[in-house]
Amino acid sequence: MVQLRSREFTLQSARPAVAGTGLTAVDRIYADSYTAPTEALGGSCGNVLLSLALLGHPVFPVVNLGDxxxxxxxxxxxxxxxxxxRYVSRANxxxxxxxxxxVDTVNATHRFTSTxxxxxxxxPKWRSINHDHVWQAAETLKSVSIFYADRVSESIMLAMEEAKRAGALIFFEPASVDDELFTRAVRCATVIKLSDETAGKHIADDELDPETIIIRTHGVHGLTVSNGNVRRHFPSSFAPRVVDTCGSGDMVTTGLLDLVLKRWYHEGSWKxxxxxxxxxxGQRLAALNCGFTGARGLFLAAGARRVRAMLDRGIDESSTSYVTTLGRCSRD
Structure with a gap:
């Protein structure tokens, strides 16, 4: 991976920063056989935070790992x-x-297993942060511009609400509905991203605050964004090559938050x-990522600097032409 900048950033920096918590795991990828798997950092939270850091943004993961x-x-x-x-815990x-x-790269299908x-x-299963983690990160949570979460727990809610009180944009991307805590998270969220295949099928728009920005993803049929009386449908972007659709949703989120952070930096707020x-x-980024195995295959194949340049240009035809010249698998 290419490091775009020094890690010597501080909370006093004028650059908008991101903190987040949720699913962070090792992705073990078997492409077309059960031999020679590749490994990468994965999980929606891990993918989004890592990608934003590679794109040059200050990122503070607040996650709980094993030692x-x-x-x-x-x-x-x-x-x-x-x-x-500093807030990545490795418990003993x-x-x-x-x-x-x-992954079956010929038929462009994939499946997941925990075995x-x-x-x-x-x-092992994912483990949430605890109250001590939130306390240690409290000052940072009061200073970041965006807080991302894809899971809920009592401690995650404390972190989310701390960031919300300080004025952060709260981006909530749940994989499942979790009754009382889930309801509390939805009330806190500025933007909630729901998939028709998971949590979205259990929640109607009228159950959510009309001020909340609601993103509903419909797989190959694109997505819909609602805010109050405004509702817009965005068809899927053309993918020049389809090898693996894993991580498409994470790439949509990455492209979205990258643009919000860039404009926030220049204009002092978001709209x-x-x-x-x-x-x-984000949809255009996701379409290009489908040409590679793994949730961040484009980053691994093209390099972070190239992806940064693609996003800065708006992902044009030259980006599409370039990615088709690269190998389909992260080990190529």
Missing amino acids: DDHGRFLFDEFEKAGCET TGSSPVIVEI CPQTFVRF VEDIFDGIQL
Whole structure:
């Protein structure tokens, strides 16, 4: 991975910063066979935070890992990407989660499992941060511009509400509905991103605050963004090559938040129009990422500097032409 900048940023920097918590795991990817898997930092939270750091933004992961080989790998990946890792905990009890992705690159399909296909051993589950983690990160949570979460727990809610009180944009991307805590998170969220395939099918728009920006993803049919009386549908972007659709949603979020952060830096705040513009850029980024295996295959194949340049140009035809010249698998 290419580090775009020094990690010597501070909370006093004028650059808008991001903090986040949620699913961070090792992605073990088997492409077309059960031999020679590749490994990368994964999970929606991990993918989004790492990608934003690679794109040059100040990023503060607040996550709980195990003090095992997988946890050390994840910590090192955050560091190499340029994240501030002071709030990445590596507890000496428990282990770090692993998600297995089995990809058929010919038919562009994939499936996930939490069991090793070689040893049949189940990998550990994700563990939330606790109240001590929130207390340690409290000053940062009061200073960041965006707080991202894809899971809920009592401690995550404390972090989310701390950032909300300080004026941060709260981006909530749940994978499931979790009754009381989920309801509390929805009330706190500035932007909530829901998939028709997971949490979105259980929640109607009229159950949400009309002031909340609601992004509903519809798979190959694109997505819809609603805010009050405004409702817009965005068709899917053309993918020049489809090998693996894993991580498409994370790339949409990455492109969206990247544009919001850039405009926030130049204009001192964000607007709803930035969300609409960011969605389109994120969709184009996701379409290019489909040409590679893994949730961040484009970053691994092209390099972070090249992806940064693509986003700055708005992802034009030259970007599309370039990615088709690259290998389809992250190990190519």
